[in-house]
Amino acid sequence: MPKFxxxxxxxxxxxxxxxxxxxxxPAGDGELHRLFKAKLSERGIRGSTVRANKAGCLDQCEIGPxxxxxxxxxxYGHVTPADVxxxxxxxxxxxxxxxxxxxxxxxxxxxxxxxAADKSSExxxxxxx
Amino acid sequence: MPKFxxxxxxxxxxxxxxxxxxxxxPAGDGELHRLFKAKLSERGIRGSTVRANKAGCLDQCEIGPxxxxxxxxxxYGHVTPADVxxxxxxxxxxxxxxxxxxxxxxxxxxxxxxxAADKSSExxxxxxx
Numbered sequence: 324m325p326k327f328x329x330x331x332x333x334x335x336x337x338x339x340x341x342x343x344x345x346x347x348x349p350a351g352d353g354e355l356h357r358l359f360k361a362k363l364s365e366r367g368i369r370g371s372t373v374r375a376n377k378a379g380c381l382d383q384c385e386i387g388p389x390x391x392x393x394x395x396x397x398x399y400g401h402v403t404p405a406d407v408x409x410x411x412x413x414x415x416x417x418x419x420x421x422x423x424x425x426x427x428x429x430x431x432x433x434x435x436x437x438x439a440a441d442k443s444s445e446x447x448x449x450x451x452x
Numbered sequence: 453m454p455k456f457x458x459x460x461x462x463x464x465x466x467x468x469x470x471x472x473x474x475x476x477x478p479a480g481d482g483e484l485h486r487l488f489k490a491k492l493s494e495r496g497i498r499g500s501t502v503r504a505n506k507a508g509c510l511d512q513c514e515i516g517p518x519x520x521x522x523x524x525x526x527x528y529g530h531v532t533p534a535d536v537x538x539x540x541x542x543x544x545x546x547x548x549x550x551x552x553x554x555x556x557x558x559x560x561x562x563x564x565x566x567x568a569a570d571k572s573s574e575x576x577x578x579x580x581x
Contacts, residue, residue, distance in 0.1 A: 324557065324558070324560055324561035324562065325557050325560070325561070326525050326527065326557060326560055326561075327525075327561075330520070330522070330525075332461070332505075332507070335508070356508075370511065371561035374510075374511060376461075376507060376508055376509075376510065376511075377507065377508025377509070378461070378505055378506065378507055378508065379464070379485075379505055379506025379507065380505075380506070381503075381505065382499065382503060382505075391459070393459070393522035393523055393525065394522055394523045394524070394525045395523070396455050396456075396459075396522065396523045398455065428453065428454050428455060429453070431453055431454070431455055432453035432454070432455075432456075432500035433453065
């Protein structure tokens, strides 16, 4: 069988409440991932063609919840359950990424906030992953 | 900042002992993921350039432990801790994927075994993810 045509990674990382970087799945219930799976299935999109995959921390916590679609490397930020249908319909089915949710490169890997969080970590505060 | 030049997803999914599909991280200790992170760091490769990411089930359990590198979508199977240096040196640093570990498309998404596992699931056997 061929590789996945699209491989959707949904951040499900959790950090302790109050962590300076927050996290993409504060309630830890994996709701976004479940929605992607269910809605792909509803449309009859086979799991061997497009996979909605749980991911550990994608390291873009400040713009979370984050989702990245490969191989095209399209990053989505602040994704809510209400956005899942549009991402599937427009991007996965139609091949047109959802512009309003795309994270521009300038906001990816924002080291300033990471550095602040790393310093918190060095002070002994808990950091998961 | 730009996107990751390479995004390495390492399957860390666990299933109950005796599951027909097995799992990539039977001991659940995330050793492969830790090794990738440590060895990238040792080589001074910044986390904002190449990320070693935990992944949930990549759905290629029969050839696990599996690792997939995007955006080039190179799949590695049966990866052991002893392979991590070579993947980093040859593929991540040198741009040359490690041929001996690459999973050919014909072995990806092997539905026969998935179907068998799904049938087990329907019979009420536990399946994680």
